Amino acid sequence: MVTIILNALFMALETDYDLKYKLFGFFEIADEFFMAIYTMEFLMKVYVNPGVYWKNGYNVFDAIILVISFIPMFSDGGDSSAMGTMRIVRAFRSLRVLKTVSFIRGLQALVVALFKTMKSVVYVLGLMFLLMFIFAIIGYYYFGDPNTGDPENWGDLGCALFTLFSLVTVDGWTDLQQNLDDLGMNSSRIFTIVFILIGYFIFFNMFIGVVIMEIQHTTKRFENEVQSEREASLTQKKHAIIQRQKNEIRNLIQSQTGNFTKLVEQFNKSLRHTDYTVMEDLCTSMSFIDIYLTTLDHQDTTANKLQQLYSEAILILSDLLEEDLIEMEQKALRESNIKMRA
Incomplete structure (x- = not known):
């Protein structure tokens, strides 16, 4: 992660022409250093578990970026066309920054959400294209006349579609409408307003809504997965603590039982039926022994x-x-969601 951040910083500094001219050798060495780190990472991951590595889409993407980054090192760059191609390939080095996605699970969830929205987005874009096609044909016949209309923006189907794209994004639509007003086409305001209402306020916002809904669902699933993993981890730790305590108590009881048994065996070995016992200072009796053993039983029960x-x-x-x-985790997640929405 630190290597990716430093590499991004160096690529940003390299865009300064004066700085790149002064420190050209340093930037080249730094780029080779980062390439060596990425190559070592790739080789180590493939060596440890090649099957799992190639099944992960993020790892495949990292490998493709690594191969693209190696192309400028092996190109001679002799003619101008090769130099232009090398500049384009070197520009793809910026894709290395996307390696951060493989280290942050939150970004992975967002990427998954974006891919899952592709199907719905294609349907929305298809409907929007049909709408733009219909309005482009209408606009061509109403405003594309080379003598009385605006052929620059409505002269053919391509220009009409590009103009409608500007309208659906509400980018400079007032200038486009002003051109039609200057030509005396005041009725074109109805055309423009209707298309903006349908294209921007309905379809464009529908597109945004589909993406946001899928991101929310994916984020919710991601939070549930994280919560389940943490609960499983806590349960595992709790069972481990209880098992360790049981083992300690069992070992303690076994050690005490073993010592007591050993002590009794040694005592039995030392006793003989012919030994004399001095009873003068011996404060004991059969009733005392009975009470003492009963007390030990109560002590064990307690x-x-x-x-x-x-x-x-x-x-x-x-x-x-x-x-x-x-x-605490739910509170932190809610605060992070509030910050993300803000």
């Missing part, structure tokens, strides 16, 4: 209950933390 309560508390805290994170 420890198990505390362990269960601890696990339940961890689950509750994890759910609360997950809800807080989800709320």
